[in-house]
Amino acid sequence: MAKHDPLGDVFAALADPTRRIVIHRLGAGPASVGELAADVPITLPSFMKHVRALEESGLITTSKTGRVRTCVLDRDRLALVDDWLAEERRLWEGRTDRLERLVTDPREHA
């Protein structure tokens, strides 16, 4: 849909419960595709699609050693969400603060 929308890709990746389970598990440290797949009741090929989706969103990185592919969580990517949230809050809190000030302390103005 969107051509270059990193934040959107991250949100889309997090929208799926299966993928949030993976993120959660990877929070405890790297794991192989097989280990991760054991936590969900779907077939491996289906599971691999989720892994690829997570990798394309940038939330995880993977690398293959021998026949085992290991997945690692990229926390910086999760920070993208945090930043967006913080920015939105900053904007509407700025506005709220001004209203608050007028209500709670009329002397305090700009």
Added chain:
Amino acid sequence: MAKHDPLGDVFAALADPTRRIVIHRLGAGPASVGELAADVPITLPSFMKHVRALEESGLITTSKTGRVRTCVLDRDRLALVDDWLAEERRLWEGRTDRLERLVTDPREHA
């Protein structure tokens, strides 16, 4: 997809750029469907789908007065994301802290 997955619904809602624009705009205060639609280059019926998606995710509430439907942001719903993020971070930071402590301060003091 998921039967009852509030967090997933919120993430899915935020995955679309159009809907993030709406959220952003509503951060500045309530607005009518028409006002909101003016910010994006799609037809009204298409836009309405986004409004409904946002409402079903719980991120906004809407009410109709006369022929105008007014949308309001529900910040508590956004907090759902914040909470999830905080919880995940709490988990893996707990682990990291323990490692950090061993590396940076073997004596383990306050």
Added chain:
DNA sequence: GTCATGCTTAGCCATGTGGCGAAGTATCGC
């Protein structure tokens, strides 16, 4: 070499999503 293991690729399918135009309904302003 042979067999098990651990992905990986290649279809296929049902459903969901996001866009459209056309036409309908319910106020509001005059």
Added chain:
DNA sequence: GCGATACTTCGCCACATGGCTAAGCATGAC
């Protein structure tokens, strides 16, 4: 009442998503 305004409903369509089975390929164990 009549026209403009502000949605709203109704198909319809292309493509994305998430699941499956079956078969393939590379590596590790023996």
